[in-house]
Amino acid sequence: MEATHSPAAEAALTLTSPDQMQELGRRIAKLLRPGDLVMLTGELGAGKTTLTRGLGEGLGVRGAVTSPTFVIARVHPSLVGGPALVHVDAYRLGGGLDEMEDLDLDVSLPESVVVVEWGDGKVEDLSDDRLHVVIHRVVGNTDDEQRQVTLRGVGARWATAELAGLMA
Template sequence: MSKHQLVTNNANETALLGEKLASLLEPGDVLTLEGDLGAGKTTFTKGLAKGLGVKRTVNSPTFTIVKEYEGRLPLYHMDVYRLENSEEDIGFDEYFNSHGISVVEWAKFIEEYLPEERLNININYDEGDSRTIEFSSTSSHFDSVISELRS
């Protein structure tokens, strides 16, 4: 299990980091995104979507829980904030065991449904528009992804 931190100076760099990450992902990969409101989780996901070839506008699925996008690989963008203290399972296994990429914002609220193998991403505010983005892996596959992101 490895960890790595990167700093982005603005929203554009945060999106570009997501775009670069997209090129390293494989079908079935699950990413969790944590960070305060407005930290850049959706901005990061927009970059990821662009890197996956998604043509539609990506926005936060706060009220729908899951939004699906077609690209080189399908993107399943989840915002599970509204499921805090809920027993509801909206078929997470079907997404996590698919050939798409699952991105889960506020993943701590559905910890019991998450697969063990995933890439955890935490986005934190710094001064101004800069962000510290911490990647932590739970598998050798994501160790390699983190290693590629560093270069």
């Protein structure tokens, strides 16, 4: 794992396996608290759900974290007295904020950690503060597992986050 150091609210990481992606999720979970919104962006198979599985492990939530594509949103209650994990797949939603509002994520957000896959242009209005994780497959590399992950904190909540140190 290689980390590229950027300003405190941004980091770029190169991961070479699904295990590293899951470990990144566990490490990010240590930074999360109730009310946090995490947006995940990446093509199909990039590792969004693998990262979320690590978040769930790190938060100590109940239930196997799997892709919520067909149910759109899945709630994983905490087993350790922490926040629940609300895992949302916005892929099939048309992009209108009305559909996102129907999920009542704004009600869940204050006491939960809400993770939204495919949320670009759909969930930014839920919170001024969010962690945006962008996952790209590295092309031209013989290792199909290699991913470039960019973490960007938006808003005052993430202004002082030490994101670059997550995989050190």
